[in-house]
Amino acid sequence: QVQLLESGGGLxxxxxxxxxxxxxxxxIGDFNHMGWYRQASGKERELVAVxxxxxxxxxxxxxxxxxxxxxxxxxxxxxxMNSLKPEDTAVYYCYYRNAWGTAIxxxxxxxxxxxx
Numbered sequence: 001q002v003q004l005l006e007s008g009g010g011l012x013x014x015x016x017x018x019x020x021x022x023x024x025x026x027x028i029g030d031f032n033h034m035g036w037y038r039q040a041s042g043k044e045r046e047l048v049a050v051x052x053x054x055x056x057x058x059x060x061x062x063x064x065x066x067x068x069x070x071x072x073x074x075x076x077x078x079x080x081m082n083s084l085k086p087e088d089t090a091v092y093y094c095y096y097r098n099a100w101g102t103a104i105x106x107x108x109x110x111x112x113x114x115x116x
Contacts, residue, residue, distance in 0.1 A: 002026040002105040004094040009110030012084055020079040022094035033097040034077040038090035084114045
């Protein structure tokens, strides 16, 4: 089992920034994928960014240049969100996938609200 603890969401004005953090605990593999998805009201959950323990990243194309994902180690991942827009308003979920793709875990979700 893997538990994901998120922090850093909140309310910000257009053009502002936020940094999300996610700490994984439990049985953590040396190689894994961690990252973020988001779900806006009335929409499907979508990829924001994911990074593996080798540093390989995958971003939603529309967010490149404003959002940056990084990680300290196999257990902690960050999402730096700059130049935020109202359309970035969503619940952001931390994501963990093991090396084989046989186990996926989600955090509880962090609300990010960008006011216009």
